[in-house]
Amino acid sequence: MDPFFIKALQLILSLSILIVLHELGHFIPAKMFGIKVEKFFLFFDVKFALFKKKIGDTVYGIGWLPLGGYVKIAGMIDESMDKEQMAQAPKPWEFRSKPAWQRLIVMIGGVTVNIVLGFVIYMMVVFTWGSPYISPDDMPNGFAVDDTFKEFGFRDGDQVLQVNGEDLKNSIDINKYLFLRDVNNITVKHQDGQQETISVPEEIGSKMFQEGVMQPFVPIEYPVLDSVITGGPAALAGLQKGDVIISINDIEIGYWHELTREIEENEGEPLNIIFRRDGEFQSVELDEQKAEILEDDMIEVSVTPNAEGEIGISKSYSISVQREKYSLAESVSKGFDLAYWTLHDYVAQFKYVFTKKGATQVGGFGAIGGLFPDAWNWQAFWMTTAFISIILAFMNILPIPALDGGHVVFLLYEMVTGRTPNEKFMEYAQLVGFVILIALVLFANGNDIYRWLFE
Template sequence: MDPFIIKAIQLLLSLSLLIVLHELGHFIPAKLFKTRVEKFFLFFDVKFALFKKKIGETEYGIGWLPLGGYVKISGMIDESMDKEQMAKPPQPWEFRSKPAWQRLIIMLGGVTVNLVLGFLIYMMVLFVWGSNYIGPDDMPRGFAVADQFKEFGFEDGDRILEVDGKEMQNSLDINKHLFMRDIQTITVLHQNGNEETISVPEDIGSVMFQEGVMQPFVPIQYAVVDSVLADKSAGAAGLKKGDSIISLNDTEIGYWHELAPIANENKDKKVELVYKRDGKILSAEVSPDEDGMIGFTSKRDFDIQSREYTFGESIEEGFNYGYWTLHDYVAQFKYVFTTKGATQVGGFGAIGGLFPDGWNWQGFWLATALISIILAFMNILPIPALDGGHVMFLLYEIVTGRPPNEKFMEYAQMVGFFILIALVLFANGNDIYKWLFS
């Protein structure tokens, strides 16, 4: 089956699960506080629904527009903009008639479910599949270091031992930690056998982002092709798994990391790639794209260790994994507000890219956990029309003792809705632009 279809199915299944559970997070406390829920929908039923059935006082259904879902709670100013209902006297079963603390719990329910779900999935994944890691002893050739980082004292062949005085279990995490965490020192083992603790600038993440050095440490490994993307230059040129790269644009290639600088210097140009296959020397013309990508990945030639967890260990480690996932996402969110960061915001295409090309339950659940945590964070942002907007107004009411004016709430809801539509169009527009021109 085509990888695009597999990703699309996984995305639809994941979002359906997360949306239903998110809305249950609102639905259950609403029912506990005897608040009437008029509708419970997966996806939006603009004009019509694919399926609907009324059970008791609630209509359950599936809409045709897969941009989210919703529960319509009586007496609440939400995306339905039911002004007729709001013009009538408040009823005991309506949202607006409940104490502010109950309304706050109802509004926080969806975010809470997404956050807890993400943590629980990570715990489950670690318990069932364990985790993989690559320690410094598993990389005998160490890392190739970007020129910008050599100025700090790092050298090609370095192996990462400690970060801020703590052992680095998975060496491949170093780039992520540098970009999103407040790292101050890195202890390395140089090729000459000497250990050195090197200080890094406080704003190293911003430096990496602005200079485009997102992978300052790349494992040194032989230039052997592992997989080829059919829709990229390498696929069109006939490269196959197992091919050994010899040279690119008349420059000899010994290791994989030596390809990138040459490819970046020849973006959108035709260059000669010489490689070995079954003892024969062959050549082909390739054209690195605007990102300097040729369209193949390297064959990992170092050992990968695995660790299994007891049930108790998986709870602790899963919680830590979830915490740092949320921390890292929040830490990188600041880059969205830069010109460069805005162009990298993605929509459904980017989200779909989180899933594996082939059906893999471990990969599916890891992607679902990440999306769940992202949804929790995005939904709690203080934007009208999001849960966070309702929470913001409820906190105002709790502090001041009076709710915001209903007319103001209606206008705020409309503004928030248009902001969300604009963001959805912008993010998916970025996906389409990248698909058309990359």
């Protein structure tokens, strides 16, 4: 199946699970407090629904617009803007007739479910599959270091041992730590065996973001092709899985990062590539090109990158990935740890959204769908679902009218002052919040479309 459809199916399944459980977080306490719930919908039923059935006082259904879901609670100013109901005298079973503390529990129920769900999923994932990590010993060649970080004293081939004086179990996490966490110093082992603790400037994450250096440490890998995209420039030139790149434009290639650097620096220009195929020559049938035999086991071809500057290859990984297993009790602690740091890191990077560069990188459903793998993988699916659940909790608690957080702010105001906000004010606030949300959705998905068309 096409990777696009696999990603789309995973996205729809993940969102369906999260939306239904989020709305149950509102639905269950509302029913417990005797509040009438008129509708419970997965997706929005603008004009019509794909399915609906009334059970008791509630109409359950599936809408056709997959932008979210909702529960319509009687006597509440929400996105339905049911002014006719609000104009009538309050009924005992309505939301507005209940004590403020009960209404607060109803409103924070969805966010609470998303946080707890993220924790539970992470817990079950690490219990079932364990936690992958790559130790310094699993990376004998160390990291290729971006030039901007070499200014601080890092070198190609460095192995990262500690961050802020504490052992870094998973070496690959170093980029995330630098970008999102408070890193003061990093202890590395250079290729000559000497250890050195290097200080890192304050606000290094902002520097990385502004300069576009999001992966300053890249594992050193040999230039061996793991796969070649069918119909891509490399495939048309005759390159195949297992080929070893020897040089590009007469520049000797020893490692994968040198290969990618040469491709990037030539900005889409034709590349003269010499490669070796398993130490023995195999004839290659080229499309309007001819391979030149250089030695017994080397071939020379010309490859022109596509419009995105890519030639359609991926590397073969030689790094060993270990997996730590956990008991059920240990998984609880690890799951909580993962949920906490996922929320922490997402909040930490949220500040970049308010920069000019960050605004252009905001994504909608296309970006969310891109989080899922091309091939169906249950571990990756559940890890991504847990991540989205944490994000939804954070986004929903933002103090924007029309979101749960907006309702919570008004309820807290009422509980502190003892005064209920004016219903007309609430209606206008809800309308403004709804307009803001629609604008954000359009902007985020517009970014997705722009990137798809022009990047």
